[in-house]
Amino acid sequence: xxxxxxxxxxxxxxxxxxxxxxxxxxxxxxxxxxxxxxxxxxxxxxxxxxxxxxxxxxxxxxxxxxxxxxxxxxxxxxxxxxxxxxxxxxxxxxxxxxxxxxxxxxxxxxxxxxxxxxxxxxxxxxxxxxxxxxxxxxxxxxxxxxxxxxxxxxxxxxxxxxxxxxxxxxxxxxxxxxxxxxxxxxxxxxxxxxxxxxxxxxxxxxxxxxxxxxxxxxxxxxxxxxxxxxxxxxxxxxxxxxxxxxxxxxxxxxxxxxxxxxxxxxxxxxxxxxxxxxxxxxxxxxxxxxxxxxxxxxxxxxxxxxxxxxxxxxxxxxxxxxxxxxxxxxxxxxxxxxxxxxxxxxxxxxxxxxxxxxxxxxxxxxxxxxxxxxxxxxxxxxxxxxxxxxxxxxxxxxxxxxxxxxxxxxxxxxxxxxxxxxxxxxxxxxxxxxxxxxxxxxxxxxxxxxxxxxxxxxxxxxxxxxxxxxxxxxxxxxxxxxxxxxxxxxxxxxxxxxxxxxxxxxxxxxxxxxxxxxxxxxxxxxxxxxxxxxxxxxxxxxxxxxxxxxxxxxxxxxxxxxxxxxxxxxxxxxxxxxxxxxxxxxxxxxxxxxxxxxxxxxxxxxxxxxxxxxxxxxxxxxxxxxxxxxxxxxxxxxxxxxxxxxxxxxxxxxxxxxxxxxxxxxxxxxxxxxxxxxxxxxxxxxxxxxxxxxxxxxxxxxxxxxxxxxxxxxxxxxxxxxxxxxxxxxxxxxxxxxxxxxxxxxxxxxxxxxxxxxxxxxxxxxxxxxxxxxxxxxxxxxxxxxxxxxxxxxxxxxxxxxxxxxxxxxxxxxxxxxxxx
Amino acid sequence: xxxxxxxxxxxxxxxxxxxxxxxxxxxxxxxxxxxxxxxxxxxxxxxxxxxxxxxxxxxxxxxxxxxxxxxxxxxxxxxxxxxxxxxxxxxxxxxxxxxxxxxxxxxxxxxxxxxxxxxxxxx
Numbered sequence: 007x008x009x010x011x012x013x014x015x016x017x018x019x020x021x022x023x024x025x026x027x028x029x030x031x032x033x034x035x036x037x038x039x040x041x042x043x044x045x046x047x048x049x050x051x052x053x054x055x056x057x058x059x060x061x062x063x064x065x066x067x068x069x070x071x072x073x074x075x076x077x078x079x080x081x082x083x084x085x086x087x088x089x090x091x092x093x094x095x096x097x098x099x100x101x102x103x104x105x106x107x108x109x110x111x112x113x114x115x116x117x118x119x120x121x122x123x124x125x126x127x128x129x130x131x132x133x134x135x136x137x138x139x140x141x142x143x144x145x146x147x148x149x150x151x152x153x154x155x156x157x158x159x160x161x162x163x164x165x166x167x168x169x170x171x172x173x174x175x176x177x178x179x180x181x182x183x184x185x186x187x188x189x190x191x192x193x194x195x196x197x198x199x200x201x202x203x204x205x206x207x208x209x210x211x212x213x214x215x216x217x218x219x220x221x222x223x224x225x226x227x228x229x230x231x232x233x234x235x236x237x238x239x240x241x242x243x244x245x246x247x248x249x250x251x252x253x254x255x256x257x258x259x260x261x262x263x264x265x266x267x268x269x270x271x272x273x274x275x276x277x278x279x280x281x282x283x284x285x286x287x288x289x290x291x292x293x294x295x296x297x298x299x300x301x302x303x304x305x306x307x308x309x310x311x312x313x314x315x316x317x318x319x320x321x322x323x324x325x326x327x328x329x330x331x332x333x334x335x336x337x338x339x340x341x342x343x344x345x346x347x348x349x350x351x352x353x354x355x356x357x358x359x360x361x362x363x364x365x366x367x368x369x370x371x372x373x374x375x376x377x378x379x380x381x382x383x384x385x386x387x388x389x390x391x392x393x394x395x396x397x398x399x400x401x402x403x404x405x406x407x408x409x410x411x412x413x414x415x416x417x418x419x420x421x422x423x424x425x426x427x428x429x430x431x432x433x434x435x436x437x438x439x440x441x442x443x444x445x446x447x448x449x450x451x452x453x454x455x456x457x458x459x460x461x462x463x464x465x466x467x468x469x470x471x472x473x474x475x476x477x478x479x480x481x482x483x484x485x486x487x488x489x490x491x492x493x494x495x496x497x498x499x500x501x502x503x504x505x506x507x508x509x510x511x512x513x514x515x516x517x518x519x520x521x522x523x524x525x526x527x528x529x530x531x532x533x534x535x536x537x538x539x540x541x542x543x544x545x546x547x548x549x550x551x552x553x554x555x556x557x558x559x560x561x562x563x564x565x566x567x568x569x570x571x572x573x574x575x576x577x578x579x580x581x582x583x584x585x586x587x588x589x590x591x592x593x594x595x596x597x598x599x600x601x602x603x604x605x606x607x608x609x610x611x612x613x614x615x616x617x618x619x620x621x622x623x624x625x626x627x628x629x630x631x632x633x634x635x636x637x638x639x640x641x642x643x644x645x646x647x648x649x650x651x652x653x654x655x656x657x658x659x660x661x662x663x664x665x666x667x668x669x670x671x672x673x674x675x676x677x678x679x680x681x682x683x684x685x686x687x688x689x690x691x692x693x694x695x696x697x698x699x700x701x702x703x704x705x706x707x708x709x710x711x712x713x714x715x716x717x718x719x720x721x722x723x724x725x726x727x728x729x730x731x732x733x734x735x736x737x738x739x740x741x742x743x744x745x746x747x748x749x750x751x752x753x754x755x756x757x758x759x760x761x762x763x764x765x766x767x768x769x770x771x772x773x774x775x776x777x778x779x780x781x782x783x784x785x786x787x788x789x790x791x792x793x794x795x796x797x798x799x800x801x802x803x804x805x806x807x808x809x810x811x812x813x814x815x816x817x818x819x820x821x822x823x824x825x826x827x
Numbered sequence: 828x829x830x831x832x833x834x835x836x837x838x839x840x841x842x843x844x845x846x847x848x849x850x851x852x853x854x855x856x857x858x859x860x861x862x863x864x865x866x867x868x869x870x871x872x873x874x875x876x877x878x879x880x881x882x883x884x885x886x887x888x889x890x891x892x893x894x895x896x897x898x899x900x901x902x903x904x905x906x907x908x909x910x911x912x913x914x915x916x917x918x919x920x921x922x923x924x925x926x927x928x929x930x931x932x933x934x935x936x937x938x939x940x941x942x943x944x945x946x947x948x949x950x
Contacts, residue, residue, distance in 0.1 A: 157898040157918045158898065158900060160898060161898040161899065161900075220899075223874060224874050224899075226874070227873060227874020227875045228874060228875055228943075230875065230877075231875035231876065231877070231879040231943075231944075231945075232847060232848055232851065232853070232879075233848065233875065233943070233944055234848060235942050235943075236942075237874075289900055292900055293900075405913075405915065406913050408913075409904045409906055409913030409914070409915070409939060410906070410908075410911070410913050411906060411908050415941070416908070418941070419937070419941040422940075422941050422942070423941070423944065424849070427844050427845070427848040427849065430844055431841050431844055431845070434837050434840050434841050434844075435837070435841070437833075437837060438833060438834055438837040438838075441830065441833050442830050442833070442834065465942070466940070466942070469940030469941055469942050470940055473939045473940055
């Protein structure tokens with residue numbers, strides 16, 4: 007076995023490729039061998055066995071991730087701590103491990119956070135803790151959720167068991183409750199029926215005590231905290247029905263008339279069964295509302311192949327530390343975030359960015375953990391691990407946002423705080439009215455209507471309406487590469503009527519590219535471009551770089567120039583083969599004695615289009631004009647058209663001069679341009695728009711956009727931009743495309759529509775249901791609601807709300823618009 | 828006669844509900860000041876928050892340690908809207924929640940659905 011010095015893979019002798027002069031090395035592929043041949047010294051540094059150095063500038067390429075890079079740190083879950091002094095013991099033990107910079111132990115959460123120099127192995131930390139007499143294991147991402155799920159499953163199963171018990175008891179109880187309805191039931195008032203009813207009293211008490219136990223414990227816990235909830239209402243309702251029935255059975259003398267001696271054991275048993283079943287179904291449905299988050303967590307790779315001490319080993323992803331060199335093979339999931347140090351491949355990033363096309367990666371490119379490598383082999387240096395990775399931060403952001411409140415919910419919360427006690431008061435009032443004014447037997451009617459009021463009211467439906475839709479909506483956003491920071495942002499987004507777009511990096515790519523090659527004289531376009539690109543090879547100017555890239559995209563041969571000379575701000579000259587090439591502005595040409603008058607109209611036209619034009623002369627005579635410009639992202643036009651279709655006013659804001667700004671605006675179809683705006687004035691411009699009564703979304707990517715992002719009603723940051731912009735934004739468009747704005751607004755509309763449906767449904771249910779239960783229809787139509795029906799309605803109203811929220815899971819996003827010419 | 832008695836009992840019960848759930852006020856538990864001036868309070872989450880009223884002073888950091896002792900999903904998250912806090916409470920774990928109140932006032936902490944509620948009194 008030999009190690010490939012380029013990619014670090016261990017290669018078997020059978021499939022080995024070698025290079026003359028370096029018999030000790032083997033290569034996994036022609037690509038690695040070729041790279042090695044090109045520059046062996048690069049891979050044979052003093053730390054020969056280690057990783058090749060990252061390309062210069064690789065660090066700055068890591069722009070897509072969300073937060074700052076810290077010293078490598080791991081989190082450990084601890085066991086065996088009994089008192090606060092254990093904290094000091096464990097911290098001391100950790101500090102004694104060489105390379106540990108900082109160790110903090112949290113007694114409450116039983117976790118240790120250890121910061122360390124790279125290269126310290128987690129096993130050493132764990133053994134240090136074990137030696138001190140405690141237990142430790144790496145804190146696995148998502149382990150909390152597994153425990154949470156297990157807890158839910160247990161609760162669900164136990165509720166189902168409780169339901170079956172209540173249901174089985176309910177059947178005979180219903181049968182024997184209606185002697186006048188069912189045949190074979192002993193006559194009312196007979197000793198036999200009284201005996202059966204006695205048995206029913208006992209069995210329904212068992213149903214209350216076991217199947218309905220959570221109503222009573224829940225009600226008691228709430229009562230102690232001076233609050234009331236669904237449990238209180240159900241507990242009071244079913245126990246009132248049971249108590250009345252039992253008193254009627256045991257003390258028949260208490261009632262003046264024999265026909266008052268009715269029993270409602272069936273109400274107790276059936277309502278308990280239904281509400282327990284409803285709770286079980288609700289738990290199941292609610293687990294689905296956080297499915298998107300679980301899917302995100304599930305994206306995390308389990309293991310990583312890293313190079314340690316020159317050997318390729320497979321380790322759990324939690325043990326990867328910053329600066330580890332990770333090997334990725336075709337089809338592998340990339341375990342953590344990093345920067346490619348060797349190799350070329352295409353990576354499917356759709357799960358994180360929503361971008362469906364694979365993204366090319368080569369040396370210096372940043373890779374995101376949890377994305378999937380497709381074609382090639384490559385190695386990368388880990389830059390963010392554990393809870394710092396982009397995925398972990400997305401998960402955290404989604405989790406936080408899902409728990410945040412939408413403004414609409416704050417109103418609902420105020421109502422729901424008064425809801426349950428108000429229902430109890432209504433029930434008492436109902437009892438009093440029926441008892442005083444109701445038909446005979448008044449007591450029976452009073453008990454039945456009061457119990458029905460208690461049982462039909464559903465504060466849960468009201469409480470669940472907003473948060474469940476928000477959970478699903480925000481999760482859905484993450485699936486589409488749209489990270490919504492709060493319920494506030496999600497709710498405000500549906501009211502947006504004006505979208506302000508920053509030009510550079512948002513509408514455009516933010517990098518100059520070659521746009522035009524105009525030939526003058528007898529040259530062909532390819533000749534002019536090849537010569538200009540060759541001359542520019544030595545230049546480090548971004549415009550030169552754009553020309554070189556333009557040439558290579560046309561597969562032109564670029565030669566190495568000689569006698570390269572640059573005059574900053576004006577132009578360059580160089581000898582390419584036998585030709586002498588001069589490239590620059592018109593003044594530069596005049597200085598070099600080139601007659602460039604013929605180029606004037608072309609240069610003017612290109613400048614009008616907002617492009618930077620450069621004149622090319624070959625061997626002292628004019629050869630053509632090249633234009634370089636910041637180009638529009640290919641989906642900007644379609645996205646802006648979709649925004650117009652949504653009847654939104656689109657405004658572009660830029661520090662550029664009006665000519666350039668107008669040229670870009672024309673290309674993408676923007677009608678209002680705010681040009682020559684100083685960076686510090688962007689927020690003011692947003693404020694001015696807001697003063698016109700507009701609800702403004704600001705979309706930007708740079709540090710200079712941050713104040714405007716914060717000022718806007720909704721700030722949307724491009725995921726390809728700076729961390730500062732993302733911190734200031736309310737919504738991050740991970741993919742960095744304007745189509746994300748359309749998706750975000752559409753998602754907001756869909757979610758808020760869903761919330762409204764839920765709220766209207768829950769409010770209508772309660773405001774109609776409670777009076778009907780109280781018997782307002784009785785004087786007019788002789789209609790009275792059965793408490794059993796009320797129980798069924800209540801049990802399924804909250805399930806309905808959650809199920810309606812779950813309908814959002816099927817949301818597919820706005821239909822993609824074709825760019826119409 | 829009986830009707831009058833029922834009405835009196837009914838009105839009494841309504842009055843008791845109004846007083847107990849809405850009008851009565853509780854002192855609450857004062858947070859203890861730990862190392863570094865952090866005001867700490869341990870809150871048990873089981874069918875409600877115990878204690879459900881916590882008193883802290885404004886201007887210095889507060890650490891509320893929530894310990895959820897039930898599987899009921901209603902209480903799986905605690906939200907303190909005023910301080911932008913939203914924390915998952917895995918069953919059995921103690922989850923510290925930290926923030927610094929800068930102004931006196933009464934702030935609510937509640938479950939996500941607003942069914943369980945507690946109050947933070949900042950003085």
